[in-house]
Amino acid sequence: xxxxxxxxRTPDVNNxxxxxxxxxSTGPDRPAADGHGxxxxxxxxxxxxxxxxxxGLVTAVVQEHGTGQVLMVGWMDDLALHRTLTTGxxxxxxxxxxxxxxxxxxxxxxxxxxxxxxxxxxxxxxxQVEQVGAACxxxxxxxxxxxxxxxxxxxxxxxxxxxxxxVGLVGR
Numbered sequence: 001x002x003x004x005x006x007x008x009r010t011p012d013v014n015n016x017x018x019x020x021x022x023x024x025s026t027g028p029d030r031p032a033a034d035g036h037g038x039x040x041x042x043x044x045x046x047x048x049x050x051x052x053x054x055x056g057l058v059t060a061v062v063q064e065h066g067t068g069q070v071l072m073v074g075w076m077d078d079l080a081l082h083r084t085l086t087t088g089x090x091x092x093x094x095x096x097x098x099x100x101x102x103x104x105x106x107x108x109x110x111x112x113x114x115x116x117x118x119x120x121x122x123x124x125x126x127x128q129v130e131q132v133g134a135a136c137x138x139x140x141x142x143x144x145x146x147x148x149x150x151x152x153x154x155x156x157x158x159x160x161x162x163x164x165x166x167v168g169l170v171g172r
Contacts (some may be wrong), residue, residue: 040086042078050078051122057093058125060084062135065114065128071135072143074103076125081116088113090127109133 041047050058057075064071074092076084080100083091090103090111104110111129118125136143 040079040082042082042085046081046085047078049118049122050081052077053123055095057095058123060090060092060125060127062090062111062127062129065130069142070144071111071129071131071141081125084113084127085116090129103135104132107133107137109135111135 052058056077058077058081060074060076060081062071062074063069074090075095076091077093080091080093083089083100083102087102090113092101092103093099094101110132111127112132113127113129115128116125117128131141134141136145138146140146
């Protein structure tokens with residue numbers, strides 16, 4: 001399915017105000033989405049909040065909306081985030097193939113976006129989705145199913161940290 005830069009509107013991060021996210025610009029290091037030197041741009045107010053790596057990417061942790069289960073991790077640049085926010089489908093930048101991909105376009109394992117949040121540092125996105133089928137390219141439900149690591153499990157917490165601080169058990 002080709003990206004169709006249709007004028008769309010979505011709430012931005014500033015008190016739910018509606019912002020038009022369809023301004024046109026060229027991307028610095030990414031191919032044009034439409035093959036004609038133009039791409040849809042991310043709202044500048046959202047873009048200003050992002051702290052990108054040297055390649056212009058932010059980490060996107062994808063989580064099942066209903067259960068909170070972490071499904072996968074991907075990478076987004078401004079255009080991928082813009083598409084994710086305006087189409088209701090997750091779009092990522094593939095570092096290995098150096099191209100955009102929309103989850104489910106080739107497999108049918110679609111991710112329907114329900115919410116997107118930015119962490120306190122601005123360098124990681126939490127994308128909550130309704131997952132159709134497997135999230136992992138291997139066919140596993142999540143990308144974290146196949147390789148659990150051995151770990152020494154600490155004792156279960158019996159009280160809250162706040163209660164420990166209150167009675168002086170923490171902070172001595």
